[in-house]
Amino acid sequence: MTVLFPTFEEMLHPQRVDPTIRQRAERARTEAPLDSINLFNIHWRKPDAGAHNGVPPVNYLVMPRALTGVDAEIVVLIAKDFPTGSHKVGPAYSVLIEKYISGEIEPNRHTLVFPSTGNFGIGGAWVGPRAGFKSMVILPEGMSRERFEKIEGYGASYIKTHGSESNVKEIYDECKRLMREHPDTVRILNQFSEMGNYRFHYYVTGNTIVELAAELNARLGARGIAAFCSAMGSAGTIAAGDRLKQVFPSCRVVGLEPVQCPTLYNNGYGSHEIQGIGDKHVTWIHHVTNMDALACIDDIECLRVLQVFTHPVGCEALVQRFGIDATTAHHVSTVFGISGVCNLIGAIKAAKHFGLGKHDVLVTVATDGPDRYRSVMEAWNARFPLSPAAAEACIAEVLHRQKTDWIKDGTPDHRRQWHNLKYYTWVEQQGKTVEELNAQLDPEWWLAEQAKVADLDRKIVALRG
Incomplete structure (x- = not known):
């Protein structure tokens, strides 16, 4: 075709x-x-x-200060209207097209395997068949029911591995098995190591925010972009911060991970409920030496806020008890998933930590919508029925009184520690060399990767004949 x-x-x-x-x-x-x-x-x-x-x-929402409890403006990019309901379809496509134009993958010959804990896999399930490939997703068995349904609905297959969000080692092991048994027909499109993921967010997401800044300046009286906050799954989205810092040198890039799995923060581990982030390793594509802070977010707080945002009782409380207009309350109910709420909480925490106020803008991302968490929230609502008083208490406790604990600034020592953590996954397990790892300490390495976009675009245009 x-x-x-x-x-x-x-x-x-x-x-x-x-x-x-x-x-x-x-x-x-x-x-x-x-x-x-x-x-x-x-x-x-x-x-x-x-x-x-x-x-x-641009598809975005300025969060009402009556909800955030901070004077700084928190702007949320909305990803639910991408073709798969998440922006991760962008990196899935970018990784695919880069391998396609290089000749590494061929339609009708190769099955593309997308290792994932959710949205990247769903993106690959959609992108692969659209481009003429068979797609297979490797996904932990503990992910939401809706994720598996979407993968099948897009015409892809999947393999379930042990565990949940933070069990990425098991996913890598399955990738190695497939490559060992099917070396001629299987190709792995690894979001955690493929720089196409980084390039999509550096160039497309980052420059989208750069261009949005002019509108925010006029609308909000903003002074550029003060901070960009993003949780790390593959650490693709946070690459937008690299572009923002080039245009707005004072912009802080703030990474987020779960309290229950504080890998960068404390060399920690564990399982958690923020599907899409906190994968218990430092990804190859994560430019950790460009992070200005790292904050940990409680998964229970994310689920509590998502319940308020998406439950009819919670929406009513936003209107009646916090003065949010009904249209905005409804909009909020449609744009957030669990990791999006994590990003919102992280932005509030960052605003307080850095002392940001009026005319300061923090940008973050609602990475998907509530549609892929219906089963999760049904179980949560059954365990914790929501009342108007409980909804009001949640907003007050989690958002308005969010603490500035669990934060580390990106000092030179911390950045080097975050970088060194890559060794255990990428050199010991995944075949990278120490020389390749150390090369990432040079800013020129990242600039060279960013500069490849123009040549890639020329080759994509050439495909059209």
Whole structure:
């Protein structure tokens, strides 16, 4: 089949896509969501929104201060309107297209394997068949029921491994088995080590926020971007911070991980309930020497807030007890998943830690919507029925009175410690060399990876003939 592939530039600026293709993609969003033309819907812009001067607006939400309890403005990029309901479809596509144009993978020959704890795997399940490949996802058995349903619905298969969110070692072991038994037909697209993941977020997510800053300056009286906060799963999303720091040198990049699995914070381990982050290792693509702080977030607090945001009683409490208008309360109920709430809590914690106030903007990401956590929240609601008083108490305790504990600043010593933790996974287990690891200490290594976007785009355009 003939597939048209978008460039990185077209994912950043969908208005620059050929108008005929753009119109086909907009129609297919609802009429034919499995059509490959939806690859051109991988972007951060609002779907079906009127364009201003031909430019569709960025899909974001300014969180009401009545909810956050801080004077700083917290801006949330919304990912639920990407083709799979999460921005992770972007890295899945970017990793695929980079390997495709290099000749490492061939349609009708290779089965693409996407090791994941959730959204990247779902993205791979969608992207692979759209590009003419068979897709297989390796996913821990403890992930939400909806994740497995989505993978099957997109035409991919899956293998369940032991454990839950933080059991990535078992996923890697399964990848090695598949490669050992099927070396000619299986190819691993590893979000944790493939720089296509990093490049998507550096170039597309990062520059989307850079361009949004001008609008935020006018709307909020902002002074650039004061901080970017992101939890780490593959540590792809946090790469947007690299771009932001180049444009706004005072911008702080704040990484987040679960209190229950504080890998970077305390060389810790454990299981947790924030699906999509906290994978118990430091990923190859994580630019840890560019992080200004690391904060740990309690998974129980994330589940409590998500319950308030998505439960009818909670939505009513937002309106009646916190003065949020009904339209905004409904919007909030549709855009957050568990890790998105984690990012929101992390942004509040960062605002307090750095003493940010009015005219300071922190940007974070709602990485998916509540649709893939229905079963999780049904079980939670059954255990902890929500009353108006409990909803009010949750917002007050978790958001308004969020503490500044569990934070480490990115000192030179801490950054080197975070870097050194890569050794155990990547050198001892995954075949990298010490020389390759140490090369990442040089900022030029990361600049060289960023600079590859232009050449990749030229090669993607050449595929169209």
